[in-house]
Amino acid sequence: MSKDFLYNEIAQGIAGQIRNGVLKPGDRLPSVRTLCQEHNIGMNTAKRVFLELEAQSLIDSKPQSGYFVSPQSYRRLPLPEVSRPSLVANDREPDELISKVYANMGREDLTLFSIAAPSGDLLPLAKLKKEIVHATRELNGGGTAYESVQGNLNLRRMVAVRSLGWGGKLHENDLITTSGGMGALSFSLMALGKPGDTIALESPCYPGILQLALSLGLKVLELPTHPVTGVEIADLKKAIPKIDLCLLVPNFNTPLGSCMPDENKKEVVALLAKHGIPLIEDDIYGDIYFGSQRPKCCKSFDQDGNVVWCSSVSKTLAPGYRVGWIAPGKYKEKILKLKLVHTISSSAIAQEAVANFLKTGKYENHLRQFRRTLENNYQHYVRAIAEYFPEGTKTTRPQGGLTVWVELNQDADTAKLYDLAIKKGISIAPGRMFTLQDQFQNCMRLSIGLPWTEELNLKLKQLGKLAGTI
Known part of the structure; x- marks a missing residue:
């Protein structure tokens, strides 16, 4: 060692x-x-x-x-309660709020607690630039030629090799590359669902997934979700007769950061397979674990190809490269056809660069430091929240990922807090963004993917003070 x-x-x-x-x-x-x-x-x-x-x-x-x-080492704030959405499909999209928050993306004059992506200061930018130059030299036509529809062979091979670390046992031919994680989810939903179908999701859930599902004409059924262990299995069983497909983020989902125990993953896979309900697994945060070992995936327990495993490097290495992939199981031909129709080919240069980054061991070296930094950031955040936020504040205790979920007193309104905070140069993600139902108005998601500084500490202090006024 x-x-x-x-x-x-x-x-x-x-x-x-x-x-x-x-x-x-x-x-x-x-x-x-x-x-x-x-x-x-x-x-x-x-x-x-x-x-x-x-x-x-x-x-x-x-x-x-x-x-x-230290006397101030860790003041343990209470955990939020298990979410209790109505088990009825809903479509009340908070479109205006989502648009307002995501319009801030890329703004350098704001502290972007609202965007769950790593700051460039935490990424190996110089090394990535070298890989781009190398890929341009090595690829046929300098990267101007089309890749095969299935995607860059080197990238698929490296993703397959790394899957052994979580029990995936994938082969390069089991994978299809995509334009980022959302590209993977888009193809999966288009292949497995049709307008009018009902999809089961965690609650709260990433707004992009909610918007994508609605844009494809799907009905959304939100499942009760525990802030530590994820979707409640008993409630999923109750929902089975109502749903046609299921999409889960079992490892460090956003915004809660919960991680489904292995026995729960195994049970979910068996349950959905028994009833012929496809499971789309978004494993975009799986590599960002704070413990000593990467958690397994639902795909680890897939016996008949019913789990469609999706991931990317958008949250770990290069958000702007838009490099993602799918292990589509028995739905491979459907998804390949969709990719051919919608994109023909993926970005050759970016995929080759990421493949080489994985192959040379640079990715693992980066991840070790990245995970350590994010865990340290989380500790700083919860200490600041405990010190500066109003009495009664609750926070999640993520075991990985890029975010922390904060729950204020029941009568607080984080949409109003957003308007107050933006005037101070602070952007947050109000809780109502993460649901189609009338809930989470007193909650917010904060990104921990920013470098910790005294200025960031002061911004959290300002935010806590504002939270006490709403």
Whole structure:
């Protein structure tokens, strides 16, 4: 095991004990020497562990005394309740609110808590530029020629190799490349649904999925969703007679950041297969886990090709490259035909560049640092929210992903908060965006994909103060 991985694993273990209350504020931690003996590591590695915990503001160093759990290390805010949408299909799209929020995308004069995408400051931009140049040199015609309809072979091969890490066992021929994650979902919904069909989704749910479903003439049935474990299985069983297809984000969905346990994924796959209901799995956040191991996917338990697995690098590496893919299972020919009709071919240069980035190990190196940064960001956010936001505020405890879901007092209105915040140069995503029903008006989603700075801390302080006035 590399020293980098080892020190981070030890630091994560201690951080977990602090967050779970095993180590309490004021508790003394083992000395550097003791840590060396317990984990059979060198002095420098042990010091890096403590430096990492200090960087997360979880511990304090006291001269001549050692290291102690910080009094402000982690004030555990209550979790939001399980969502309770009506189990009746609905179509009350908050179109005006969604348009207003997403019109801010790309604006450099705003603090964009509203956009769940990584800041360019957290991405390996220089390395990506080199891969683009390399791809232009290596590809036939400098990348101007059409790729095959199925997509770049190198990319499909690398995605298949990486699927072994979550039990996917995919082959390069099992995959089709697309224009980003939304391209993958679009083809999947067009192939598996028809106007008038009912689709089951998590509640709250990413607005883009809601809009896409409605644009294709689908009826949307929102499922009760637990902020930690995802869709409630009992409620999915009740919905079975009403639905024709299902789309879930089992790993770190936005906005909740919940992660469905493996046994639940297995049960969902078996349940839907038994009733002949296709499952579209959006695994766009699966690589952004805060623990020591990537979670499995629903596709891991797919025995008959009923799970259509979709993902991309839009949330981890290069949002603007629009590189995504589908493992369509038994629906491959339908989706291939749709891709031929709608796009003919994908972007050759961007796909080749991403493929090489994955092949050389640069992607894994980037992900290790990226995940660590996002987890640290999350800790900073919840401490700021606990300190600055009104009494009674609740937050999710995502185990990965790019967002945190904040629930204010019941009478708060985050659409009004948005209007107040935008005047202060702050953009948020009000909760009503994430549903077609009359709910979540007192909630908001905040992106943790921004570099943590004192300025960001002050923006959260401003936001908390404004939240106390609505």
